[in-house]
Amino acid sequence: MSLQTRRTGQLAFLLAPVSLFLLVFFVAPLSIMLAYSFLEPGLYGGVVWEFYHWNYGRVLGWADGVLEEFEPVYLSIFLGSLRLALLTVAVCILVCYPAAFWVSRLPERWKTLCLFLITLPFFASLIVRLYAWILILRPSGFLNHVLLEAGLIDRPLQMIYTEGAVVTGMVYIMIPFMFLPIYASVEKLDTSLVAASQDLGATRFQTFRRIVLPLTLPGIVGGSIIVFIPSLGNFVVPSLLGGAKVLMIGNLIEQQFLYARNWPFGAALAMLVMATVMLFLLAYVTLVLRRDDVPRTG
Amino acid sequence: MTRKSMLARRLLTAYGILFFVLVYLPIALILAYSFNANPVNMMVWSGFTLDWYCSIFGLETELSQQILYVESTDALLSAVRNSLAIALTTTAVSTVLGTATALAIARYRFRLEKFYQTLMFMPMIMPDIVLGIALLIFFISIGIDLGILTIMIGHCTFLTSYVFIVVSARLAGMDRSLDEASADLGANEWTTFRRVVLPLIMPGVVGGALLAFIISMDDLVITYFIAGVDSTTLPVYIYGILRRGIKPEINAIAVLMLSFSIAVAALGLYIRSRRR
Numbered sequence: 001m002s003l004q005t006r007r008t009g010q011l012a013f014l015l016a017p018v019s020l021f022l023l024v025f026f027v028a029p030l031s032i033m034l035a036y037s038f039l040e041p042g043l044y045g046g047v048v049w050e051f052y053h054w055n056y057g058r059v060l061g062w063a064d065g066v067l068e069e070f071e072p073v074y075l076s077i078f079l080g081s082l083r084l085a086l087l088t089v090a091v092c093i094l095v096c097y098p099a100a101f102w103v104s105r106l107p108e109r110w111k112t113l114c115l116f117l118i119t120l121p122f123f124a125s126l127i128v129r130l131y132a133w134i135l136i137l138r139p140s141g142f143l144n145h146v147l148l149e150a151g152l153i154d155r156p157l158q159m160i161y162t163e164g165a166v167v168t169g170m171v172y173i174m175i176p177f178m179f180l181p182i183y184a185s186v187e188k189l190d191t192s193l194v195a196a197s198q199d200l201g202a203t204r205f206q207t208f209r210r211i212v213l214p215l216t217l218p219g220i221v222g223g224s225i226i227v228f229i230p231s232l233g234n235f236v237v238p239s240l241l242g243g244a245k246v247l248m249i250g251n252l253i254e255q256q257f258l259y260a261r262n263w264p265f266g267a268a269l270a271m272l273v274m275a276t277v278m279l280f281l282l283a284y285v286t287l288v289l290r291r292d293d294v295p296r297t298g
Numbered sequence: 299m300t301r302k303s304m305l306a307r308r309l310l311t312a313y314g315i316l317f318f319v320l321v322y323l324p325i326a327l328i329l330a331y332s333f334n335a336n337p338v339n340m341m342v343w344s345g346f347t348l349d350w351y352c353s354i355f356g357l358e359t360e361l362s363q364q365i366l367y368v369e370s371t372d373a374l375l376s377a378v379r380n381s382l383a384i385a386l387t388t389t390a391v392s393t394v395l396g397t398a399t400a401l402a403i404a405r406y407r408f409r410l411e412k413f414y415q416t417l418m419f420m421p422m423i424m425p426d427i428v429l430g431i432a433l434l435i436f437f438i439s440i441g442i443d444l445g446i447l448t449i450m451i452g453h454c455t456f457l458t459s460y461v462f463i464v465v466s467a468r469l470a471g472m473d474r475s476l477d478e479a480s481a482d483l484g485a486n487e488w489t490t491f492r493r494v495v496l497p498l499i500m501p502g503v504v505g506g507a508l509l510a511f512i513i514s515m516d517d518l519v520i521t522y523f524i525a526g527v528d529s530t531t532l533p534v535y536i537y538g539i540l541r542r543g544i545k546p547e548i549n550a551i552a553v554l555m556l557s558f559s560i561a562v563a564a565l566g567l568y569i570r571s572r573r574r
């Protein structure tokens with residue numbers, strides 16, 4: 001047996017199990033979901049094997065008016081989720097950027113400790129971290145208790161079951177994913193460039209906008225993508241902290257599968273989430289990663 | 299240093315400290331509440347108690363006799379058992395699959411390398427809910443009953459990617475001349491793998507396995523869709539309780555869950571620091 005055939009054999013041995021596994025349990029399920037999104041919903045929860053594009057029409061605005069109506073509420077929930085996910089990203093950046101800056105200037109020992117403290121919540125149970133925010137935000141919760149005791153308000157504020165509560169919860173669980181990429185790029189920042197800019201008479205704001213921000217942008221954009229993906233289709237945070245008041249696309253998908261039993265429509269909604277995520281990823285890969293390959297001149 | 303920049307630096311320090319306090323405040327709050335003896339209002343401290351911890355294990359206590367909070371210790375414990383069984387199995391399977399793929403990509407030149415790299419990233423970037431319902435449709439349409447088995451399969455699809463990434467990172471920093479030396483000294487490929495490569499990538503493999511274990515124990519969204527009626531895991535069980543209301547015992551359960559995952563994470567960090 002030649003070396004070449006032996007190595008091919010070894011390669012096949014290493015890759016065959018994972019190929020088979022992902023083909024059957026990852027590629028096939030996604031393909032079936034794609035197919036389902038173009039099938040007609042059956043009367044009692046099943047599907048009819050007919051090509052049926054009205055599942056998308058119902059959301060995006062075309063309908064025949066006989067089988068399906070265009071229902072603007074779905075589109076507005078979708079756009080609302082997009083808005084909340086982008087808001088989560090923005091708040092995460094604002095919260096994490098100064099903190100990452102601060103940590104990057106600490107002495108080495110403290111840096112290690114802070115990085116450990118930031119990573120630790122990632123390992124702590126997600127549901128527990130969200131539960132903590134129910135305790136903080138509900139009418140008889142921690143924040144209302146503190147505000148009442150301090151005499152700042154005289155009756156509990158409605159904080160839970162608002163968009164603010166949902167964004168707060170999402171920001172809280174996403175903090176490590178935004179902090180670490182930003183920290184990585186802030187840490188690499190060449191401080192002599194900042195000093196040079198200031199020596200040349202730039203104001204603090206100019207230095208930040210022209211030197212610091214562009215150099216740390218890759219970290220910000222990378223973190224934004226990582227935060228955006230799980231935020232858009234999230235249904236756990238809105239169902240715990242948004243209640244019936246704040247509905248996101250994830251809740252709508254859940255309803256289609258567990259209560260309404262309109263699977264093709266749910267599959268179409270999930271495809272929309274996936275398509276949006278892919279669009280953002282594609283933009284990231286073409287705009288940001290591509291630009292880094294080209295050496296900067298001038 | 300100018301006064302203005304001194305002030306800016308102080309403000310930044312104050313913010314940095316506030317940031318870490320706010321990250322840990324919610325967790326500290328749960329910890330404090332879990333020892334609060336007040337059964338009606340958690341916000342008002344009425345003494346230290348371990349009763350909530352006792353009551354989740356079904357022990358009789360004064361507080362739980364007054365107000366029966368825990369719905370069923372049996373249901374809770376069976377959820378814990380399911381979670382552990384699933385996490386242990388999926389960790390084993392995904393560690394083998396992920397490590398094999400990482401080895402293949404790092405050690406061999408082949409035409410589909412880029413394809414496999416992209417394929418391994420896909421389950422990680424797929425939103426949880428999309429993967430969850432895709433698996434739900436798949437299992438139902440090919441007629442597999444939802445239960446422990448479907449959860450295990452579902453977890454392996456994305457955990458393999460996590461192990462792959464951790465082990466790949468380890469392989470990327472590895473010195474190839476060591477296994478060339480081993481071959482020059484007459485060891486065959488299997489011996490080289492077993493005696494040289496495997497010990498060197500072991501910290502990566504263990505790290506990937508621990509990460510997979512923690513994520514599997516904690517997964518809610520995917521499990522939620524593909525768990526059958528009587529195969530609840532711990533996160534899904536807690537989620538169900540929280541949707542119906544809040545009970546003081548939840549604090550105690552939450553503290554135990556936090557301690558467990560922090561212990562596993564600490565074990566991972568310890569192993570990494572020793573093997574470096």
